[in-house]
Amino acid sequence: MAKTVLGVIGGSGVYEIPGLENARWQTVKSPWGEPSDQLLTGTFHGVDMVFLPRHGRGHVQTPSSINYRANIDALKRVGVTDVISVSACGSLRAELPPGTFVMADQFIDRTFAREKSFFGPGFVAHVSMAHPVCPRLAGALTLAAREERIDHSEGGTYICMEGPQFSTRAESFLYRSWDCSVIGMTAMPEAKLAREAELPYAIVAMVTDYDCWHEDHEHVTVDAVMKVMHQNAENARRLIMAVAPKLGPDRLPCPLHVETTLDMAVVTPPDRRDPQLTAKLDAVAGRILRKG
Numbered sequence: 001m002a003k004t005v006l007g008v009i010g011g012s013g014v015y016e017i018p019g020l021e022n023a024r025w026q027t028v029k030s031p032w033g034e035p036s037d038q039l040l041t042g043t044f045h046g047v048d049m050v051f052l053p054r055h056g057r058g059h060v061q062t063p064s065s066i067n068y069r070a071n072i073d074a075l076k077r078v079g080v081t082d083v084i085s086v087s088a089c090g091s092l093r094a095e096l097p098p099g100t101f102v103m104a105d106q107f108i109d110r111t112f113a114r115e116k117s118f119f120g121p122g123f124v125a126h127v128s129m130a131h132p133v134c135p136r137l138a139g140a141l142t143l144a145a146r147e148e149r150i151d152h153s154e155g156g157t158y159i160c161m162e163g164p165q166f167s168t169r170a171e172s173f174l175y176r177s178w179d180c181s182v183i184g185m186t187a188m189p190e191a192k193l194a195r196e197a198e199l200p201y202a203i204v205a206m207v208t209d210y211d212c213w214h215e216d217h218e219h220v221t222v223d224a225v226m227k228v229m230h231q232n233a234e235n236a237r238r239l240i241m242a243v244a245p246k247l248g249p250d251r252l253p254c255p256l257h258v259e260t261t262l263d264m265a266v267v268t269p270p271d272r273r274d275p276q277l278t279a280k281l282d283a284v285a286g287r288i289l290r291k292g
Contacts, residue, residue, distance in 0.1 A: 122274025137202035156181030
């Protein structure tokens with residue numbers, strides 16, 4: 001049976017995971033550029049874990065400046081088998097108040113200034129994103145949240161905007177009309193790249209406040225938002241520590257067969273592939289490249 005190596009991408013306020021055994025920060029080089037930070041590796045209850053602060057320690061990267069390709073490549077390069085993303089967001093629904101953790105299972109991508117694929121001219125692939133979240137990971141997160149008594153909601157649509165500015169009221173009402181649940185700035189193209197790398201992915205969208213559609217939005221203070229973010233970060237660390245033992249050291253496959261995504265996605269035959277791009281895909285597409 002394969003071994004679990006759980007990758008965790010931490011969002012705003014979540015810059016480390018305490019309690020890891022044999023914890024150490026290590027530099028991982030990627031042909032796609034510099035990841036957001038070093039990777040924190042260690043074990044917890046026998047589960048190997050790898051943590052990456054999405055914005056870097058000290059929150060130095062904007063949502064648009066994050067090198068999403070390098071981040072996913074670095075995780076894949078050190079052997080990560082599954083990815084849990086933790087991301088701050090705003091709520092588009094009255095029933096999702098600040099402090100709620102939303103296990104979103106769908107995305108709408110409204111970003112426009114980011115590299116969104118490992119593939120391109122000379123090595124073409126089209127992966128399916130119909131079901132972007134692994135139900136095994138999402139189910140484990142929901143169970144852990146329930147046991148930890150963290151307010152949470154199962155399912156929902158996360159709309160990802162470019163940022164760094166927040167929405168206009170017109171945009172906020174538009175996204176509500178699309179039946180979106182939460183709005184954030186970092187889940188895309190992260191989830192798409194994880195799928196291309198054959199990494200099962202799930203997200204914990206941590207609500208910090210209501211988006212500007214809400215009548216109380218203008219009265220929310222920075223202090224109030226920061227208080228929620230601090231509590232969310234603490235709950236996120238508790239959740240990750242609770243979910244790791246549920247996944248366990250012996251890995252079970254994703255029901256969506258994400259681990260073999262590229263079998264049905266790659267279009268370019270081996271003799272027509274660009275050598276330079278192929279070399280950069282040694283980790284992301286290593287499984288199919290070894291098959292020839």
